[in-house]
Amino acid sequence: MKVGIVGFAGSGKTTIFNTLTGLRAEVGGYSGKDKANIGIIKVPDARIEALADIFHPKKKTLAEINFVDVAGPEATEERQSSGLDSKLVNNMREVEALVHVIRGFENPALGQACDPSREIANFDSELILTDLISVENRLTRMKKEKANPREKELFEQCKEALEAERPLRDLTFDDEAQQLLSGFRFLSQKPLLLLLNVGEGDISQGAPPAVAQAAAERKLTLITMCGTAEMDIAELAPEEQAEFLQDLGISEAARDRFIRAAYGMLDLISFLTAGEDECRAWTIRRGTKAQKAAGKIHSDLERGFIRAEVVSFPDFMQYKSEAKCKEAGKLRLEGKEYIVQDGDIMHIRFNVS
Numbered sequence: 001m002k003v004g005i006v007g008f009a010g011s012g013k014t015t016i017f018n019t020l021t022g023l024r025a026e027v028g029g030y031s032g033k034d035k036a037n038i039g040i041i042k043v044p045d046a047r048i049e050a051l052a053d054i055f056h057p058k059k060k061t062l063a064e065i066n067f068v069d070v071a072g073p074e075a076t077e078e079r080q081s082s083g084l085d086s087k088l089v090n091n092m093r094e095v096e097a098l099v100h101v102i103r104g105f106e107n108p109a110l111g112q113a114c115d116p117s118r119e120i121a122n123f124d125s126e127l128i129l130t131d132l133i134s135v136e137n138r139l140t141r142m143k144k145e146k147a148n149p150r151e152k153e154l155f156e157q158c159k160e161a162l163e164a165e166r167p168l169r170d171l172t173f174d175d176e177a178q179q180l181l182s183g184f185r186f187l188s189q190k191p192l193l194l195l196l197n198v199g200e201g202d203i204s205q206g207a208p209p210a211v212a213q214a215a216a217e218r219k220l221t222l223i224t225m226c227g228t229a230e231m232d233i234a235e236l237a238p239e240e241q242a243e244f245l246q247d248l249g250i251s252e253a254a255r256d257r258f259i260r261a262a263y264g265m266l267d268l269i270s271f272l273t274a275g276e277d278e279c280r281a282w283t284i285r286r287g288t289k290a291q292k293a294a295g296k297i298h299s300d301l302e303r304g305f306i307r308a309e310v311v312s313f314p315d316f317m318q319y320k321s322e323a324k325c326k327e328a329g330k331l332r333l334e335g336k337e338y339i340v341q342d343g344d345i346m347h348i349r350f351n352v353s
């Protein structure tokens with residue numbers, strides 16, 4: 001799972017990136033530099049420990065979230081008429097989900113007072129505008145080619161929504177439409193989590209009502225944290241962290257809070273694979289079908305997918321072996337259309353020719 005940390009310049013993206021990954025990328029004035037910061041975090045999962053106690057595998061592997069932090073565009077009063085910078089857009093297209101870091105602290109160097117509600121609206125507009133440009137380009141090309149009428153209708157529908165300032169994530173598409181759109185990797189269609197980055201004094205306050213409302217209107221989840229304080233905490237030894245958090249009135253380290261929020265809001269679940277070689281958790285979107293999920297493990301497993309042998313984690317923990325689960329009728333054989341559930345332990349049967 002690849003998540004992009006995005007937002008306007010100076011909102012604290014790199015600070016948050018450092019907090020989450022434990023890395024120490026350069027903070028402040030990073031804008032204008034070409035390189036993106038890339039980091040990986042492991043998603044804590046007690047189920048893997050429990051499975052490892054049974055299988056004693058050579059290897060335990062937790063699900064990972066890859067974070068990509070890129071310099072943001074300058075915040076402006078008005079939205080930019082030409083859409084976002086193409087390098088930034090490409091970086092955003094490559095990720096599966098976006099975390100929008102919103103500046104909720106004063107930063108005199110930026111010459112602009114903080115206005116989180118405006119940042120939420122402006123950033124969403126940028127995503128929408130960028131998509132609108134792509135949709136219009138596609139429609140223009142379709143006029144020249146002999147276009148598939150279904151596709152044309154679909155793009156007209158997207159255009160209408162975007163022109164009305166509605167992000168594509170608000171629309172529902174059937175499988176066929178989804179397939180037609182997927183190659184375009186539209187920005188306003190990606191799951192979006194809002195992260196309000198507040199000053200040190202405001203951590204225990206929560207989000208201001210206007211900001212909470214701006215999020216609610218868009219049906220987006222908002223989490224609040226203080227990047228600088230959390231970055232300091234992330235650098236401490238684990239024993240010291242708890243004490244520090246308590247002093248600051250924060251109930252849980254940003255990383256854990258963030259991972260939970262990201263999993264929930266980005267609609268992520270984990271399925272598991274277990275054996276003597278490896279016990280492992282894999283991240284997928286809720287609603288992913290078995291064949292697609294198999295592709296997370298290896299593309300051969302998706303291509304040659306035959307069936308998935310599935311047992312739920314609680315059932316497995318009751319019987320503690322595949323054979324006993326089978327005897328008890330808890331081991332199911334599922335086809336490619338099966339919707340994978342959180343904690344499913346899967347074994348994929350496949351065939352490569």
Ligand SMILES: Nc1nc2c(ncn2[C@@H]2O[C@H](COP(=O)(O)OP(=O)(O)OP(=O)(O)O)[C@@H](O)[C@H]2O)c(=O)[nH]1
Pocket residue numbers: 007008009010011012013014015016026027028029030031032070071072073105106107197198199200225226227228229
């Ligand atoms: N007071 C306060 N300052 C912060 C907080 N988070 C970040 N800053 C400061 O804001 C400045 C910008 O932070 P960065 O993390 O570099 O911001 P960025 O979003 O990565 O900026 P670009 O890479 O330029 O787009 C730095 O001086 C940080 O120390 C915060 O929670 N509170």
Ligand SMILES: [Mg+2]
Pocket residue numbers: 013014015028030031069070071072
């Ligand atoms: Mg940065």
